[in-house]
Amino acid sequence: MSEATSAAERELWSRRSRSFGGRAAEYARHRPDYPLDALRWALPPGATRVVDLAAGTGKLTDGLLALDVEVTAVEPDAQMRAEFGRHHPDVPILDGTAERIPLPGAAADAVLVGQAFHWFDVGAALTEIARVLRPGGTVAGLWNGNDESVPWVAEFARISGFTQRGSSVAKLTEHPAFGPFAERTFRHTHRRTPESLVETIATHSHLLVADKEERARTRTRVLEFLTTNPATAGGEFDVPLLTTVLRGERR
Numbered sequence: 289m290s291e292a293t294s295a296a297e298r299e300l301w302s303r304r305s306r307s308f309g310g311r312a313a314e315y316a317r318h319r320p321d322y323p324l325d326a327l328r329w330a331l332p333p334g335a336t337r338v339v340d341l342a343a344g345t346g347k348l349t350d351g352l353l354a355l356d357v358e359v360t361a362v363e364p365d366a367q368m369r370a371e372f373g374r375h376h377p378d379v380p381i382l383d384g385t386a387e388r389i390p391l392p393g394a395a396a397d398a399v400l401v402g403q404a405f406h407w408f409d410v411g412a413a414l415t416e417i418a419r420v421l422r423p424g425g426t427v428a429g430l431w432n433g434n435d436e437s438v439p440w441v442a443e444f445a446r447i448s449g450f451t452q453r454g455s456s457v458a459k460l461t462e463h464p465a466f467g468p469f470a471e472r473t474f475r476h477t478h479r480r481t482p483e484s485l486v487e488t489i490a491t492h493s494h495l496l497v498a499d500k501e502e503r504a505r506t507r508t509r510v511l512e513f514l515t516t517n518p519a520t521a522g523g524e525f526d527v528p529l530l531t532t533v534l535r536g537e538r539r
């Protein structure tokens with residue numbers, strides 16, 4: 289957040305960053321995973337020890353395990369950690385934050401962050417991530433966003449209030465411990481129905497902290513759109529996603 293933001297905005301921001309745990313099971317069921325190509329690009333060659341930071345229910349860990357690396361997860365929310373444990377009983381998950389990672393120095397080849405860097409105190413987090421990375425290790429932030437170049441997706445994003453972020457991503461690009469950050473975008477899809485896409489929207493923080501009436505109004509509006517829009521009305525469909533990755537290398 290910028291220094292110019294008010295106390296009320298900061299309070300809302302903080303509440304949103306802590307809003308996911310109350311709907312952890314729904315989060316696990318309805319949020320997309322990440323494309324394996326994006327994860328491969330985020331990792332340094334030969335990586336074996338990878339931290340999934342702000343791991344939530346383990347969406348990113350799913351992909352890391354498919355790449356056969358050793359994962360340690362870090363997540364501050366107890367309900368998200370419990371849900372993670374239900375999906376990945378064999379992966380260690382530690383109580384910690386990006387600004388205070390409970391790992392020794394140089395313990396990791398890579399630290400990956402799915403859909404969460406924008407909740408961090410970015411400067412403090414990058415300093416802490418630099419501490420736990422070995423030289424040449426990588427940090428990467430990944431974000432799944434709707435591909436709004438597709439007309440129905442742009443309309444859906446407008447109606448649901450879930451549009452692409454930008455400035456929070458840009459803040460990742462400078463830190464003395466890291467070389468210049470590189471960015472790449474990967475195509476991805478999320479198989480949904482009108483009803484399950486409404487459930488996905490309901491796990492986004494702006495709706496998790498909204499009052500009951502606003503949540504109900506948004507759900508009704510989005511369902512009405514999805515059940516009448518020709519691209520989505522007929523049952524199952526793929527939501528086109530673009531996964532943006534920002535990758536930096538520890539000096």
Ligand SMILES: C[S@@+](CC[C@H](N)C(=O)[O-])C[C@H]1O[C@@H](n2cnc3c(N)ncnc32)[C@H](O)[C@@H]1O
Pocket residue numbers: 305306308319341342343344345346347348363364365368384385386387401402403404407408409
């Ligand atoms: C949108 S969820 C993303 C979860 C998971 N990485 C994924 O890709 O689905 C954001 C997560 O960031 C966590 N979080 C919020 N603030 C954090 C912080 N300062 N340090 C670490 N995790 C944080 C939340 O508890 C939540 O689990």
